[in-house]
Amino acid sequence: MGVTKTEAFTNTDLVLAKYAKALAHPARVAILRILLERQSCICGDIVEELPLSQSTVSQHLKELKEAGLIKGDIDGKKVCYCIDAQSWKEAQQMLQVFFSGYVSCNSSCC
Template sequence: MGATKTEEFTLADITIAKYAKALGHPARIAILRILLERTSCICGDIVEELPLSQSTVSQHLKELKEAGLIKGDIEGKKVCYCIDAQAWKEAQQLLQVMFGKYKPCDTSCC
């Protein structure tokens, strides 16, 4: 989607798409699961738990951070990552609203 078309959509739609894109890879889901099990995590610890290289994990962390789902603080030569509570809550609320609007079709339309 071209950048010039984003004004055609609601802010909620754009935000949901941003979160969905970040959630659209199994490695990112695995990273989020690791972070949810802990209150914070150093990047090297994440690499040890996944069958991916350091550079690949770093790229996935970057995508999650750009979407706002995680935060990262520099601690010396390492970066400590954690879930961004505010963005996590926003994503949860937006997705719940969207999924909550589903109503089963009362005919055999599909």
């Protein structure tokens, strides 16, 4: 696979792509739904909700954290995860602007 030429894209496009990549797996979407419903969650609780191993859930949590959509606090041996409100709002706004840019054409162009 080739090297991505990130300097050829705007910062807005790079950030939007980061959020989209984080959302591009059904397990991550499910984790986000759990966190949205509970307002916060301990990793072990997330594992109980999904048909995935602890290590797989941890990897998905890592991806979501690296994208900035969630944050986690260490509490003894457990990590409590929750939605990162600032990044969540930014992602929501960026996706809304991106999708609202579509204007339906009245011709049969495709």
